[in-house]
Amino acid sequence: MTGHAVxxxxxxxxxxxxxxxxxxxxxxxxxxxxxxxxxxxLQLQLHDHDGRLAIPARGAMLRVAIGWADQGLVDKGTFLVxxxxxxxxxxxxxxxxxxxxxxxxxxxxxxxxxxxxTLGVILRSIAARHGLRAQVAPTLASVRIPHIDQHDESDVHxxxxxxxRYDAVASVKAGCLLFLPVGAGKTASGDALPEVTLTRRGGxxxxxGIAGRDSYTGVRAFWADKRGATQxxxxxxxxxxxxxxxxxxxxxxxxxEQAIAAFRRIQRGAATLSYTLAMGRAELYPEQRVRVRxxxxxxxxxxxxxxxxxxxxxxxxGFTTALDMxxxxxxxxx
Numbered sequence: 001m002t003g004h005a006v007x008x009x010x011x012x013x014x015x016x017x018x019x020x021x022x023x024x025x026x027x028x029x030x031x032x033x034x035x036x037x038x039x040x041x042l043q044l045q046l047h048d049h050d051g052r053l054a055i056p057a058r059g060a061m062l063r064v065a066i067g068w069a070d071q072g073l074v075d076k077g078t079f080l081v082x083x084x085x086x087x088x089x090x091x092x093x094x095x096x097x098x099x100x101x102x103x104x105x106x107x108x109x110x111x112x113x114x115x116x117x118t119l120g121v122i123l124r125s126i127a128a129r130h131g132l133r134a135q136v137a138p139t140l141a142s143v144r145i146p147h148i149d150q151h152d153e154s155d156v157h158x159x160x161x162x163x164x165r166y167d168a169v170a171s172v173k174a175g176c177l178l179f180l181p182v183g184a185g186k187t188a189s190g191d192a193l194p195e196v197t198l199t200r201r202g203g204x205x206x207x208x209g210i211a212g213r214d215s216y217t218g219v220r221a222f223w224a225d226k227r228g229a230t231q232x233x234x235x236x237x238x239x240x241x242x243x244x245x246x247x248x249x250x251x252x253x254x255x256x257e258q259a260i261a262a263f264r265r266i267q268r269g270a271a272t273l274s275y276t277l278a279m280g281r282a283e284l285y286p287e288q289r290v291r292v293r294x295x296x297x298x299x300x301x302x303x304x305x306x307x308x309x310x311x312x313x314x315x316x317x318g319f320t321t322a323l324d325m326x327x328x329x330x331x332x333x334x
Contacts, residue, residue: 005279006069007319011044014061022046025053027092029313031064031076035182035286035306036163036171039098042079048091055093056081062097066311067282068319074282076311077101077174101172102156106130110158112150119143119162119179126155127177135190136179140166146251165254167261169287181331182264183305185287193288198275200294204320206275208299215270218242219263223255236263268326271302280319284309289328303328 009029010019027045034040042064046053060081065073079097086093114122120134120141127134143166150158162179163170169180173187180186185193200206218237222245225232231248236259245262249255273292290304305328313319 007280007313008067008069008073009313010063010065010073012063013056015063022053026313026315029064029066031066031311033076033286033309033311035169035308036160039102040077040079041099042076042097044093044095044097046093048086048088048093051091053093055084055086056095058082058084061100066280066313066319068280076282099172101175103130106155106172109152109154110150111152114145114148114150116147117145119145119166122148122162123159123177123179126159130155130172130177131175132172133176134179135176135186137168137181137184140168140179140181144253146253165257165261167264182268183287183289183328183331185289185305185331187285193285195289195291196281196284197291197293198277199292202277202279204276204278206273206295208271208273208295210271210298211269216241216243216263216266219245219259219266221245221249221255221259221262222247223249223252225252234259236260264329267329268305271298271327273299273302273304273325274323275325276320276322278320280311280313280321282311282321284321284323290323290325 010017011022012018025047027047028043030043032041042062058081062079062081064077064079065075067073078100080100081095081097083096084093085095118141120136122145123136123141124134159170162168167182169178169182169184171178187193217240218235220233220235220242222231222233232252234252234256235242236256243262243266245258249258275292284306286306286308288306290306292304293300304325306323306325308324310322311319312322
């Protein structure tokens, strides 16, 4: 890629290509992609100096692709407009759109109880209700669920809760309900995301941090032993400085699952790295593994996992990609 590379993008509104019409008006295009339950978000800022720019309706569907003119575009999916603002002077139209995969129906609160089943059955049932394909890691699909309630809770919130309990990516992407161990590094189609190597000279800014000396060495969770009418606990990791999870779980199995997931989150948070690439990389996604070169040995020697990508295109300053990363640890077998 040369220093004269030209950022490229395409925006369609309800199927109509608007790229040529809004190109001279573009102030900024920002696309944020996240790993878990939070929807991907698109933000557009457009000049309205002549007052001729129509304000799109809430609920309008945008499809976006970004990249470089000499390398082609990467399709980033569809987004529903949910916030529009007109401000001035100078007059500017700003809009925010969220991933169209998280539909209104998935945010409707529901009542449902599950008995003597598996995690896979629950997830496939939710996917079918919304016309989605389910991609569930086999080791997670086979997990036995003696009982769980979805009480006055949307499917989005319920999936988020399940994802936290099993330390899994619980998200909807490209018409697919994904439920995979964090760090599995797969797309909605099941393809593996390739590990990438980034160099210090390819970026503008970075920030590296490590956990303090008082970081947790383990996790302790409590559960109610109804037969003995006592409270018992499980420990994952070392007891020297174990984090105590609040509340009391219904069973030893649930307490252990919650403790394992919490400890894995602690391990991934042992070190973090944010890094802004001077030349944007549209092909980078959350859950992709990264190696870096040219920093301090501690940074170079750490395997990284992308948590969030923020792609930004500004006509005056080009196309950049900011990455938020955490320590990569081996995912649960899948």
